């Protein structure tokens with residue numbers, strides 16, 4: 001085949017009619033998938049297949065001409081994936097996305113407008129700016145606030161900490177690096193997400209710069225401990241430049257006392273960052289948002305829309321109370337992209353984000369907010385939170401279960417109690433229960449360790465989950481536990 005013929009084949013793949021046909025087929029496959037879940041025809045939540053088996057399922061050799069089996073493969077990948085729209089998916093903090101937002105995500109992937117500079121993705125850049133302003137208002141920030149979207153809470157936390165460091169250190173870190181900066185520390189909750197430690201190490205400060213603050217009985221950072229530890233560090237001549245508050249924590253879904261932490265930060269001139277990756281969406285609920293009182297005093301906040309705002313991954317807002325600080329993390333010059341002072345080019349996000357080619361992240365959230373309104377998001381938050389509280393009440397009334405702590409959000413930790421077991425046996429039992437539950441493919445739950453005890457952990461994040469699903473889970477856990485005892 002000559003090169004002209006080959007090109008013709010390639011061009012055919014861009015034919016609008018072919019796209020229309022494939023698009024309809026793909027939407028049909030996905031709609032059938034959702035329908036089967038709705039009618040309970042798909043009862044599995046995850047595939048019980050180990051990585052080695054999966055390696056054998058997916059061939060790694062690609063022929064020159066292809067096999068033309070995309071439909072078959074698509075059905076296969078759906079079957080062999082986790083089903084987040086199954087009401088019995090109550091595992092990690094990943095949303096069951098609004099189907100509409102997933103379709104819009106696809107639009108973003110076809111348009112493929114890089115959104116780090118206005119010139120490359122004009123509409124999306126402005127949509128992102130509008131969402132940042134909308135979120136800023138919900139936080140309670142004034143007009144000075146500004147921020148950007150980035151790919152996930154992990155990069156979001158890193159971005160905020162980079163800005164905090166540049167603002168709080170008395171040297172230009174961008175130019176001079178971190179030489180002789182090993183006297184600087186970050187205070188975090190002992191319950192903080194691992195992305196914070198990771199950020200400190202990536203920043204060249206090392207995990208040694210992380211000072212873990214113990215938590216109280218409800219897993220909130222203990223304010224008196226903050227004071228005590230800070231005084232000790234000061235006496236040793238150490239400089240704490242930032243405190244990270246959880247809103248909420250990953251393991252137990254607990255909100256730190258943001259007002260108290262803000263008081264402390266103000267008194268001691270420390271940057272306050274709020275990790276709201278999971279929990280900031282609670283700001284949409286008048287009923288529950290008071291738990292975040294004080295957030296408007298934080299210097300920066302991270303907020304994931306792919307957790308509690310029903311969006312497909314990834315879409316994370318990093319917002320700064322003083323928008324000028326959003327330019328502190330990255331200070332690079334790139335004449336082929338930028339012409340003016342960074343703040344004069346607020347629409348060129350590359351001044352403020354790690355990413356160069358940036359996805360059209362805002363599009364899906366902007367159109368969902370504009371099209372459906374904010375109430376559906378509020379409903380989602382209030383429904384999942386009150387369902388979690390109901391589930392906690394049920395657990396509290398059962399002799400054979402125990403709660404780790406009363407849930408403040410839609411994350412709940414509990415364990416099955418077996419009368420004859422000590423804590424070590426109980427820990428092993430929870431691990432076995434979780435393994436068996438996953439093996440059954442009937443529910444997706446996870447586990448976590450708190451103060452040396454192992455707990456089963458659920459995030460009730462799927463608006464399709466009902467109290468019956470949770471009751472059935474408890475019944476199933478009892479069944480599983482009894483089969484483990486008889487092994």
Ligand SMILES: Cc1ncc(COP(=O)(O)O)c(C=O)c1O
Nearest residue numbers: 093152153154193250275277278
């Ligand atoms: C509190 C908290 N911060 C940060 C992250 C990391 O976010 P991402 O998974 O979007 O990188 C998570 C993820 O679970 C989280 O719970």
